[in-house]
Amino acid sequence: MKTDLTDKALHSEFRQKVEALSGQNLSDCYQCGKCSGGCPVEPFVEVSPTRLIRMVQLGMEEEALNSDSVWHCAGCGTCNGRCPMGIDIVRVKDALRKLTKKIHYKRGSLEAWTFYEAFLDCVRNFGRLTEIGLMGGYNINSGWLMTNVKKAPWYLMRNKLGVSPHTIKRVDRLQRVFKRIEEIEGQ
Amino acid sequence: MKFAYYPGCSSEGSGAEYARASEAVLEALGVELEEIDDWVCCGATPAHATSHLLSIALPAISCASAEKQSLDILTCCACCHSRLKQVNQEVRDDPALRAKISEIIEEDYRGSLNILHVTEVLAREVGLEAIKARVRTPLKGLKVACYYGCLMSRMPEALMSDKSEYPMLLDNLMDAVGAEPLDWPYKTECCGAALTLTQTKTVIRLSADVLQMAKQNGADMLVVACPLCQANLDIYQAEAEKLKGERLSIPVVYFVQLMGLAMDLDPKRLCLDRLIVDPMPILAQKGFVHGAVYL
Numbered sequence: 001m002k003t004d005l006t007d008k009a010l011h012s013e014f015r016q017k018v019e020a021l022s023g024q025n026l027s028d029c030y031q032c033g034k035c036s037g038g039c040p041v042e043p044f045v046e047v048s049p050t051r052l053i054r055m056v057q058l059g060m061e062e063e064a065l066n067s068d069s070v071w072h073c074a075g076c077g078t079c080n081g082r083c084p085m086g087i088d089i090v091r092v093k094d095a096l097r098k099l100t101k102k103i104h105y106k107r108g109s110l111e112a113w114t115f116y117e118a119f120l121d122c123v124r125n126f127g128r129l130t131e132i133g134l135m136g137g138y139n140i141n142s143g144w145l146m147t148n149v150k151k152a153p154w155y156l157m158r159n160k161l162g163v164s165p166h167t168i169k170r171v172d173r174l175q176r177v178f179k180r181i182e183e184i185e186g187q
Numbered sequence: 188m189k190f191a192y193y194p195g196c197s198s199e200g201s202g203a204e205y206a207r208a209s210e211a212v213l214e215a216l217g218v219e220l221e222e223i224d225d226w227v228c229c230g231a232t233p234a235h236a237t238s239h240l241l242s243i244a245l246p247a248i249s250c251a252s253a254e255k256q257s258l259d260i261l262t263c264c265a266c267c268h269s270r271l272k273q274v275n276q277e278v279r280d281d282p283a284l285r286a287k288i289s290e291i292i293e294e295d296y297r298g299s300l301n302i303l304h305v306t307e308v309l310a311r312e313v314g315l316e317a318i319k320a321r322v323r324t325p326l327k328g329l330k331v332a333c334y335y336g337c338l339m340s341r342m343p344e345a346l347m348s349d350k351s352e353y354p355m356l357l358d359n360l361m362d363a364v365g366a367e368p369l370d371w372p373y374k375t376e377c378c379g380a381a382l383t384l385t386q387t388k389t390v391i392r393l394s395a396d397v398l399q400m401a402k403q404n405g406a407d408m409l410v411v412a413c414p415l416c417q418a419n420l421d422i423y424q425a426e427a428e429k430l431k432g433e434r435l436s437i438p439v440v441y442f443v444q445l446m447g448l449a450m451d452l453d454p455k456r457l458c459l460d461r462l463i464v465d466p467m468p469i470l471a472q473k474g475f476v477h478g479a480v481y482l
Contacts, residue, residue, distance in 0.1 A: 021239075040377040040393055072389055075232055076337035076377035081351050097236050111385045116233035123228045123245070129196040138384050148384065151422055166199055169225045173293055177248070180291050181240045 012059025021095035028085040029053045035079035035089055045069040049079050049089055070096050071108030114142040124178050127168030188312060190261035191253035192220035193271065196228050197264055202414030204458030208443040209263045209305050211456040216313050216321060220261065223253045229270040232381040246274040247288050251296035259301040261308055265338040265413035272302040304339065306356045306412050318363045323451040325365025329473055332369050332406035333357035334397060336416040340375040357412060357442050364449035371404040373397050378419040394419050395427035398435045407469050408438045410445065417441060421463045438466035448475055
């Protein structure tokens with residue numbers, strides 16, 4: 001992919017947003033490629049972590065947010081562990097995920113956000129997560145009704161599903177915490 | 188020895204066997220646990236992928252509660268451990284963040300505690316010698332591939348001062364109970380983690396690689412210390428077999444279950460019957476369990 005290296009590209013608003021959200025200085029990256037060398041999902045994605053960082057450096061917003069590697073990242077942290085400059089690449093990817101929320105470029109983004117929201121809704125309402133609440137919420141809201149349904153008999157047979165929600169005592173305080181954070185982050 | 192205990196959400200669902208077996212082993216070795224009062228979910232990936240503040244506030248609520256108990260925190264789940272430890276450190280190092288978080292969670296939180304993973308407590312606080320002395324049936328001849336996954340070995344802030352590319356904590360524990368830990372290359376490969384529901388294919392591909400490598404190295408079982416690794420490696424074995432075109436069928440066992448077995452603890456508390464790939468045939472073949480019939 002060819003892009004012109006202009007001063008404007010290097011100081012894009014997109015790059016500043018990513019740097020602010022992740023707390024990382026992306027000028028530190030000199031494209032050595034160690035993150036991609038260790039990345040377990042690199043063979044399955046179009047854009048390697050190294051290229052993804054380069055895209056952000058050059059302000060290529062659409063390409064970066066559209067890339068499948070944002071959603072195939074398992075957050076394992078191999079890249080973080082190996083980066084010679086100590087860049088927290090997982091937080092850079094977290095920042096990119098946050099920026100996709102309103103855009104939903106590709107299906108991967110929609111599914112992941114549905115999963116995050118189903119998970120956090122469960123935590124917000126009960127203080128703890130139950131697998132049945134999570135899977136139910138995810139399957140209904142994502143439209144993928146049959147996700148992991150095949151596995152349900154195994155889970156039931158081995159008594160692995162926590163069915164009843166375990167509500168914590170101070171759930172009211174927890175809900176105020178969620179609300180306060182939403183206000184601070186202006187969602 | 189006493190700790191504030193953070194069980195984590197999986198202890199009430201898919202990973203209950205891990206929590207129950209850990210509690211049994213810790214009790215047998217004289218470690219006391221006091222459950223953190225009104226603990227909440229650590230937020231895991233969904234919190235840190237969506238909101239930095241939330242990913243700090245959720246663990247902070249539980250840690251602040253433990254601070255009142257004035258006990259260091261012990262947790263079994265590798266994900267909870269990594270979140271709690273990172274948050275504790277971030278808050279301790281940043282006074283501005285400390286003030287902000289304390290205000291958000293309506294409670295004073297200083298980040299003053301140590302956050303320990305159950306493997307650390309067993310290998311370092313209890314000590315390998317004490318464990319060896321408590322073993323009744325050494326697991327002689329059981330070849331185990333110790334699998335650490337990502338969260339126990341990476342994330343610099345959360346490290347357990349073990350080698351990040353070739354950790355040994357689990358291997359040492361397995362050696363202490365008489366099993367034979369293998370030298371194999373996929374100790375810290377990723378299983379796919381929280382992509383289970385959203386990118387199932389990626390999880391199957393990654394888990395299949397780990398399972399196949401364990402098989403090729405002659406492992407009787409995979410030994411894990413993370414509920415998410417266990418779930419991914421255990422539940423997708425049929426798909427992994429299809430992908431690799433070979434029979435895998437490797438039990439994925441929590442390390443505390445094997446420790447409990449070697450220490451002759453009540454099998455009911457070890458919940459070996461809750462695993463999906465049944466470990467009983469191989470355990471019976473090696474003579475560690477007798478006459479057990481499971482599903």
